[in-house]
Amino acid sequence: METRELSVVAGSFVGFQLLFSVVSPRLSLVVTPDYKRLPPTKLTEWNSRLVSTVHALIVGLFCLYILWFDDDVNANPVWGDPNLVKLNVAITCGYLLYDLVLLACNWSTMGDSFFVCHHLAALYAYGYVLTRGVLPYFANFRLISELSTPFVNQRWFYEVLKYPRSHRMVVLNGVAMAVVFFAVRIAVMPSYWASVFVTFGTPEFERLGLGAQVAWITSCIALDVLNTIWMYKIARGCYKVLTGRGGRKVKDDSDGSFTADKKHANNHTD
Template sequence: MVRASRETLMALGSYHNQAKVLVGNYLFADPFIPFTSILGGIFACKMVYDLTHMISNFYFKSYANLNKLQQVDWNNRGLSTVHAIFITYMSLYFVFWSDLFSNQLNGIITFRSSPLSTFVLGISVGYFVADLGMIFWMYPSLGGMEYVIHHSLSGIAVAYSMFSGEGQFYTYMVLISEITTPEINMRWYLDTVGLKKSIAYLFNGMVIFIIWLVARVLLFAYFFYHVYKYYNQIIQMHLFGMLLVTLVPSALALMNLIWFWKIIKGLTKAIAKSRGKTFV
């Protein structure tokens, strides 16, 4: 009995070591990282979408009352929320905590990358591919042309940074703005289940205003300041990469300002309506 247990443990240990070798030699081997990470991202999107459907159907009574299109939108927003949490955490790690882009290291910051940073970007590319596919499939129910433009620009920029290894620092800085996605999705959830007039809906709107201001307005201002400060390094990138670092964030920043103005108008309107009313 004891001998059998030891043999079982040894066998498990052997499989574990083989798995580590497989991951080290293939999954995180430089030539395979972009492809395995993109496929992994698409697979993860499918898994999260299905889990969102299963969990929502089991725990939320209002989910069963939604029509088919609303359920697809509900599941898709669950998927985008999970991606946003993941990529925001990893982006904050690489930009502020990791030594990869630290000033203590020598070398041009626009050409720094690592297997992990490349793999994480591949996961995000997989998400953009999967989400764009759903947007086109259900167009325009899951988002209009502005979402197509936003996802296309973001996906191309992230993919180039992943494949080339250029500008990953700036790519992660822009991806921090995904922190606003969970709050935007929560706004839709509250509206869909009939809580648009609740205190939670108003509070969520205030959170959206604050986080959007920080992550999509002030952060982009700092982004352009950093680009200006290290422009001598940016001009050493390939022309396409240099354009992606300058033009794509500029387009996204313009869209962010337009949406921010809409957020301000919507929040002002909601606060005005809330005066003298009792929330449910």
């Protein structure tokens, strides 16, 4: 890994930590006065989700820019010029490390084994992108999934502020969350895997070596399994609300309905 990428990883780790501990509390008090009335555990998760939303917007929009305008990456998805992608991936790796530390420090209230597996699988795969500059197109494609994160976090914000599930804003956000989550994480699977299969047996694929090949394929399978599980929970909850079976009572989702998980649904990085 080059010095630039290490600096970006470290800088983003520190930046997200400052956003969590300094910026989020002050900004949240201005935007939502009810923030100060939340219990300590909810305050921690609130700040964590705000950081998650900021990261998702930065990385997700950067991904779209690369997808639309970086001709070198799109022309050679395995060995194209990885500079912009490595920068984006380094930001994400810094975020993932920050979030793993946060989860470890607050495991009793925020810990979730799904997300630990998600983070480790992503770091394992992105490590090859940062150290060898390989698979830039595919790494960038996976990060587009972050565009669903703000809707997932907004769902939680509404719930902790005790908005009824039948509230218009809650319903609209929930539908948007289900649609966007499906679009950027599920609907893209066929085209993504088609692009993967096309590379099999090519000289570019062989140059990767067994280690990078295994990291690439296994991490993608693991992440897509997790995305499918979360999509099922979101779709089930969305169906309940739209058909009037979700009720008006606000409570923590014991079954994960209408959210990506029941605790720490940051909907982190693919």
